[in-house]
Amino acid sequence: MPVFKYEKLDPKLSEIRLVRLKLSDVFTDDIELELFRISLSDPHHKPYVALSYTWGTPCHGLPPDWDDDTRTSAVSLNGKSFEIRLNLDSALRHIRGVKKNGVPLWIDAICIDQMNIPERNSQVQLMRQIYEGGSYTVIWLGPAQEDSKLALYKIEEVANARRERFFPLLEKDRLAGLVAIIEAVGTDPQCWLAIRQVLSRVWWSRAWVFQEAVVSSHAILLCGPDGATIADVMETLLLMSDITSEQADNSSHIAGSETVNQAWILENAISLMMLWRAFRETSPKAPTVDLRDALFLVRRLDATNPRDKIYAALGLVKGSSTVIPDYSLGVGEVYRSFARQYIEEHNTLDLLEECNLSADDIVSWAPNYSRKTFGHGLEKHSERDRSIRVYNASRGKPAQFKFSDDSKTLTLIGCYSDPIAVVGMKWTFMNPSNILDATYNKQGLPSGRSASERNPTLGPTLAQWKELIVTYGRDREPGKQDLSYENLTEIRYPHANDDLKSAFDKTLCADIRWVPDTDPMKLARHARISTGENIAFEPIPWQTGEVKKEFKFAIKERVFFITQAGYIGLAPEAAKENDVVCVVLGGEVPHVIRPKKNGHYLFVGECYVHGLMDGQALQGYDEGNCETQEIILD
Numbered sequence: 001m002p003v004f005k006y007e008k009l010d011p012k013l014s015e016i017r018l019v020r021l022k023l024s025d026v027f028t029d030d031i032e033l034e035l036f037r038i039s040l041s042d043p044h045h046k047p048y049v050a051l052s053y054t055w056g057t058p059c060h061g062l063p064p065d066w067d068d069d070t071r072t073s074a075v076s077l078n079g080k081s082f083e084i085r086l087n088l089d090s091a092l093r094h095i096r097g098v099k100k101n102g103v104p105l106w107i108d109a110i111c112i113d114q115m116n117i118p119e120r121n122s123q124v125q126l127m128r129q130i131y132e133g134g135s136y137t138v139i140w141l142g143p144a145q146e147d148s149k150l151a152l153y154k155i156e157e158v159a160n161a162r163r164e165r166f167f168p169l170l171e172k173d174r175l176a177g178l179v180a181i182i183e184a185v186g187t188d189p190q191c192w193l194a195i196r197q198v199l200s201r202v203w204w205s206r207a208w209v210f211q212e213a214v215v216s217s218h219a220i221l222l223c224g225p226d227g228a229t230i231a232d233v234m235e236t237l238l239l240m241s242d243i244t245s246e247q248a249d250n251s252s253h254i255a256g257s258e259t260v261n262q263a264w265i266l267e268n269a270i271s272l273m274m275l276w277r278a279f280r281e282t283s284p285k286a287p288t289v290d291l292r293d294a295l296f297l298v299r300r301l302d303a304t305n306p307r308d309k310i311y312a313a314l315g316l317v318k319g320s321s322t323v324i325p326d327y328s329l330g331v332g333e334v335y336r337s338f339a340r341q342y343i344e345e346h347n348t349l350d351l352l353e354e355c356n357l358s359a360d361d362i363v364s365w366a367p368n369y370s371r372k373t374f375g376h377g378l379e380k381h382s383e384r385d386r387s388i389r390v391y392n393a394s395r396g397k398p399a400q401f402k403f404s405d406d407s408k409t410l411t412l413i414g415c416y417s418d419p420i421a422v423v424g425m426k427w428t429f430m431n432p433s434n435i436l437d438a439t440y441n442k443q444g445l446p447s448g449r450s451a452s453e454r455n456p457t458l459g460p461t462l463a464q465w466k467e468l469i470v471t472y473g474r475d476r477e478p479g480k481q482d483l484s485y486e487n488l489t490e491i492r493y494p495h496a497n498d499d500l501k502s503a504f505d506k507t508l509c510a511d512i513r514w515v516p517d518t519d520p521m522k523l524a525r526h527a528r529i530s531t532g533e534n535i536a537f538e539p540i541p542w543q544t545g546e547v548k549k550e551f552k553f554a555i556k557e558r559v560f561f562i563t564q565a566g567y568i569g570l571a572p573e574a575a576k577e578n579d580v581v582c583v584v585l586g587g588e589v590p591h592v593i594r595p596k597k598n599g600h601y602l603f604v605g606e607c608y609v610h611g612l613m614d615g616q617a618l619q620g621y622d623e624g625n626c627e628t629q630e631i632i633l634d
Contacts, residue, residue, distance in 0.1 A: 399586020
């Protein structure tokens with residue numbers, strides 16, 4: 001059979017290709033496809049169904065060759081031979097068995113000439129339009145396995161219970177509604193484990209599927225011949241979320257919830273639920289999500305091509321950026337170009353919070369989205385109202401920046417710089433995925449376990465930090481060489497209206513306290529300790545060993561430091577002695593930068609500096625009495 005060859009599409013007409021699948025009731029029959037073109041700009045174009053799937057193995061337990069891109073299956077495409085991956089072959093065999101009509105399909109691996117880079121660039125720009133414009137989307141999760149049929153049946157039952165039978169009660173009394181739903185649908189461990197397995201399939205971990213699922217007006221999930229709607233899956237996830245929130249917010253106990261919670265600890269499915277819900281809460285005429293939120297969630301997913309972390313996220317946001325997909329560019333160039341355009345379009349330095357030092361070809365001031373770990377920015381906004389800013393290190397002055405012509409350097413205007421003299425030990429979380437388990441537990445750590453029992457490195461780390469602050473106090477008051485931690489209240493901190501003990505305590509929680517929200521359906525909001533009412537608050541009650549949530553968020557991936565000028569603070573754990581603390585125009589918080597031999601700097605990350613969070617570094621700036629300098633970041 002001759003090999004198939006593509007004919008060119010006309011990008012001016014927004015042309016795409018569709019395939020018509022010849023139906024068959026015999027699973028093993030050869031797959032026959034007919035390829036043709038339509039124009040998306042034609043309002044009367046043929047209806048179609050979009051397919052969302054993974055190119056490699058869709059789930060555990062399948063032979064290794066499902067992940068081998070050289071293992072393909074030959075199908076007939078317009079009477080000619082065409083090779084497809086094994087998972088797509090399986091999807092098409094199952095779809096033709098359940099489809100009762102000849103509605104054509106859009107399938108990326110077939111409908112886009114994957115070897116034609118200009119065509120790929122053009123078609124990627126149409127991805128949102130393709131999935132929005134389809135009659136519906138089929139999400140192929142892979143062949144049926146074990147209890148996948150049971151899981152999909154249970155998902156439909158749970159969704160109906162939450163959406164229809166008990167929704168009025170849920171609206172009136174959340175706890176009573178949740179109890180009623182759990183009693184109605186049951187807590188059989190086999191059912192909830194089956195749901196967990198379906199929600200753990202590979203599809204949920206891929207970057208592109210977020211756009212495909214979120215923008216589709218209607219979608220059906222298939223595991224083999226069995227299906228459920230994406231709306232029912234979202235209702236099930238919302239139930240799990242409601243149970244977790246109710247128990248966290250109000251310390252409620254819902255009988256049987258332990259079984260349900262085992263299915264809830266699924267980061268990727270939760271992320272999709274958040275985007276799916278946020279997308280539908282915006283204007284129906286132009287649904288969208290916040291670009292930073294989309295990037296934050298998509299970054300943690302997998303993508304065969306690292307460029308797709310950017311391109312997939314951009315497709316979720318209407319008119320979000322002038323970035324044009326271009327697969328001929330290097331990964332570093334794509335990330336650098338995106339960061340530059342984002343900073344210029346939004347006139348903000350917020351994106352810097354996602355940066356961390358990388359050995360790759362990414363500049364230090366652009367987030368490296370190929371890495372799932374990213375810069376751990378400070379909590380700078382109220383949870384209830386993101387327009388409320390917690391810190392104001394540059395007194396609200398607008399950012400001043402410029403880029404080199406080749407986009408390899410970013411120049412900022414610094415108003416203060418101070419080298420780091422001492423860096424404390426790192427706290428290595430022994431169980432990173434569960435470090436925030438106690439975040440919403442108002443009694444502190446669960447089960448009475450002390451902080452040091454839960455994370456063995458916490459004790460030695462805090463002991464060393466305490467010794468550093470005591471040494472600091474002794475250096476401030478040479479006549480008090482017998483100074484202990486307990487009487488640090490006798491020493492004044494030179495850069496704020498605090499004694500040294502209070503300054504240290506406030507630093508350990510980044511000067512933030514979470515206070516109960518007036519709306520019980522919300523979580524919490526931030527309150528500054530150093531501004532307004534001076535709330536007495538100790539982030540670590542040393543006698544009990546309980547760790548407060550404010551402390552855990554503040555020191556996660558951070559280290560205690562002291563500067564040459566005597567400031568204390570928390571810096572990214574990558575910080576080293578002789579790195580420089582700086583305050584730049586447009587920066588809500590101070591930053592840590594690392595000097596280079598060429599006079600430029602590397603961006604290390606955001607930091608908390610006690611006494612520099614409220615514009616102190618810019619005193620006299622408006623009168624021209626504040627010295628500034630250019631900071632060139634490579």
